[in-house]
Amino acid sequence: MKKSWKLFVLLVLVFIPFLAACNNSATNEEPEEEPATPTENETDTEKHKIGILAPAVTHGWVAAVAYHAEARAKELGDEIEYQIQTSTNAEEMTSQLDDLMTWGAEAIVAFPQWEGMEVPIQRALDEGVKVVNFDIAINADGVYRVSGDNEDMGIQGANYIVDKIGTEGNVVILEVPSSGSVSELRKKGFVETIEEIAPNMNLITYATQFTREDGLKDFADILTSNDKIDAVYSMDDETSIGVLQAIREAGRTDIKVVTGGGGMQEYFNMMPENEDIWIQSALYSPAMVKDAVDVALKVLNGETVDEVTIIPTTIVDRENYEEFLDEGSPY
Known part of the structure; x- marks a missing residue:
């Protein structure tokens, strides 16, 4: 009897672990898994969408704007999705602005080079899209702007010309009305x-464009109608290259200063190749557009950003030009 009891207890001890294992198996419970790592598509949905609007390439400086904007967007690839569009007029840029909004752009970096962009940009702002204008000041409520100091470029140009020719003489101003606030502010600062510093200076104003072809054509006409010109206040390097070609082809030796910008x-x-003419450029780098892209991202991230960011003016001429040479520059 004692042996039978001991045998029964032994069998119970052996079968208890086996029955427990069978019970766990019967519940079909899976062991807890580690949380899944987000897929690439899932992480992409967390990126901010930024659209970039730039004019089509009609000018080396403009080409560099699009180049630097896209370069910065690529550098921020872990934080943003982007689309870049280029246009040839205000109507096309307006259509592209609508396309970017349909795509879901949360912010748009725009270079609205043409008149007439105020209404579509204001519409985008009213619909909650953040807009950062590069270079151009327009009448729109809530737009951010990143720009060089256009008015100071005019101030620096005036000081430079007076320093080189004195307080009297004939100075041609080459304005570009189609460029909006850029030309307006540069001319305002200059005039x-x-x-203030040379009230007896004779100022003669002509309209042109920011291209060397227009600078050459228009200034050739200006030379035929003005026997004596002491200096040229040109607002753009491309225009100035055309001006210098016109001067050379006309054989004129009276002009002592040609300014520029860009x-x-x-x-x-x-x-350094023109010893008889002081060639000057008010540095206005297209790489500033990278700051505009950065401002757009900061705004979307909820950071405090100034509505207007102004990049200071730097003057370049034969005495310091070597400091600004860059073989890798697209402009």
Whole structure:
């Protein structure tokens, strides 16, 4: 009897673990898994969508704007999705603005080079899209802007010309009305400063474009109608290259200063080659557009950003041009 009891207890001890294992198996419970790592598509949905609007390439400086904007967008690839569109007029840029909004752009970096962009940009702002204008000031409520100091470029140009030719003489101003606030502010800074420091200076204003072809054609006509010109206040390096060609082809030796603006490598290299003419450029780098892309991302991330970011003016001429030479520059 004692042996039978001991045998029964032994069998119970052996079968208890086996029965427990069978019970766990019967519940079909899976062991807990580690949380899944987000897929690439899932992480992409967390990126901000930024659209970039730039003019089509009609000018080396403009080409560099699109180049630098896209370069910065690629650098921020872990944080943003982007689309870049280029256009040839205000109507096309307006259509592209609508396309970017349909795509879901949360912010748009725009270079609205043409008049008439105020209404579509204001519509985008009213619909909650953040807009950062590069370079151009327009009448729209809530737009951010990143720009060089256009008015100061005019101030610096006036001081430079007076320093080289004195307080009297004939100075041609080449304005570009189609460029909106860019030309307006540069001319304002120039004229107001001349009126203050050289009130006897004779100012002659002509309209042109920011291209060397227009600079050549228009200034050739200006030379035929003006026997004596002491200096040229040109607002753009491309225009100035055309101006210098017109001067050379006409054989004129009266002009002592030609200013410019932008920071073009070809123009820099011309500075030491013209000993009879002081060639000047108010540095206005297209790489500033990278700051505009950064401002758009900061706004979307909820950071505090100034509505207007102004990049200071730097003057380049034959005395310091070597500091600004860059073989890798697209402009």
